[in-house]
Amino acid sequence: MVDELTRRGLLVGGAVLFITGCSRTARTSAGATAQPTFPPYAGSLRTPAVEGLWYRVAAGDTLASISRRSGVEVGEIARANGLTDAALKPGTPLWLPGATTIAATAGVEDPEDAAPPARARRPGTYELVERSGWTDNPVRKNNYRMNGVKRITIHHTGEHPGLEGIPEIEVLRRIERYHQNERKWAAIGYHYLVGKSGTVYEGRPAKYQGAHVSGANEHNLGISVVGDFMRKLPNPEQLAALDAFLTDTRERFSVPKSRVFGHRELGKSDCCGDALFRWIQTYRA
Ligand SMILES: [Zn+2]
Helix, strand or coil: CCCCCCCEEEECCCCEEEEEECCCCCCCCCCCCCCCCCCCCCCCCCCCCCEEEEECCCCCCCCHHHHHHHCCCCCHHHHCCCCCCCCCCCCCCCCECCCCCCCCCCCCHHHHHHHCCCCCCCCCCEEEEEHHHHCCCCCCCCCCCCCCCCCEEEEECCCHHHHHHCCCHHHHHHHHHHHHHHHCCCCCCCEEEEEECEEECCCCCECCCCCCCCCCCCCCEEECCCCCCCCCCCCCHHHHHHHHHHHHHHHCCCCCCHEEEEEEHHHCCCCCCHHHHHHHHHCCC
């Protein structure tokens, strides 16, 4: 039910590879044109339903040592981050579900390494995780300047049976891996993704064109909602987050409701699904 470019699933080496994406970046570059500076998000951030902390892996860390310091069981940490073995790469952000503090250790030389990355926790309606909260991969040089945001396009990522139960940030990392390594895009194609938990994740920075609507990426901010919304709407928490984030984003970039589109209106695709597209029509009305 989802178009070819929206998602595909492949079995590679016995592991399910999640494949998603809507289009390639338009080849219009503005060269050295000065970029507008975007105002920061005004607020509307909510405390997540599930408590926890982000921790950036430092050299010498093991799951066991992080477990001792945070009080979160090894299995819980592994499950929340999609870890399949105990080898931890320094610098990797780890989500520690349920953690409220992370005890310092004498072995940490640089306090920056031990400090959890910034995570928005102000009360409001949605939680925003910055790009640095889930990936360390830089945006590659084959990017194009956005030159201002004039419209917003909504997508869905589609669904793959093999992804059930995989932690959300691991799903994002797989999408990113596919977009960067297979499609050879500069970064994940979408500017923002709304997870099933209601958490909003920054994808590709908004100063760059995304890769989400073929031939129409300039001035076009792409928001993708995680899941398949052909027959059903996102869950209530996810939909509320989309609603609040969309409104906040429209205010941030001065985009009227009439300039919010479903992918299918701009390109040959059934994205973002019948159910979610009906919701967009209602939102616009
Ligand atoms: Zn799409």
